[in-house]
Amino acid sequence: MNFLDLLRAVFALAFTLGIIGLAAWAARRYAPQLLAKLSAERGERRMKVVETLVLDPARRLVLVKIDDEERLLILGEGRELIEPRGPNTDAGAGS
Template identity: 85%
Template sequence: MNFLDLARAVFGLAITLGIIGLAAWAARRYAPQLMARLQADRGARRMQVVETLVLDPARRLVLVRVDDEERLILLGEGKELIEPRSPGAPR
């Protein structure tokens, strides 16, 4: 394989990746309703992230809703800590 063949292969790969990136950017920029519709077509979800709070570079708090129950989860440093439910708390 000579230099010209290698340059042609690299140029072709760069053009292909550029077209894919341009299509993704255009879809996000000019068709957000299309992206939202594609996300909604997955069906009803039981779990969703309500809110996320970054505490520091290693830890974050995540508020997750499962069915009608919200749980607070501390993520980071290789550990996950889930808020314990109070004995009298409604389910």
């Protein structure tokens, strides 16, 4: 390998690293605004995880809000249990 081939390989490596660095800079600079704009266009999500509580290594409680209703889920060991839904499940109903 002569000097010219070595110099060409070094310049190709520098050019490639420069493009990668430019892409990383552009992602840091413009990606947060782009992601915020895309999520704003998508609208408000109907389902949210309000809170989780780890009971033990195999089970956890998850409070999920769907539209304006909160549901309690017990997850673990390959099973899911959803709290039973009765006619008076609202927080302030009947009080």
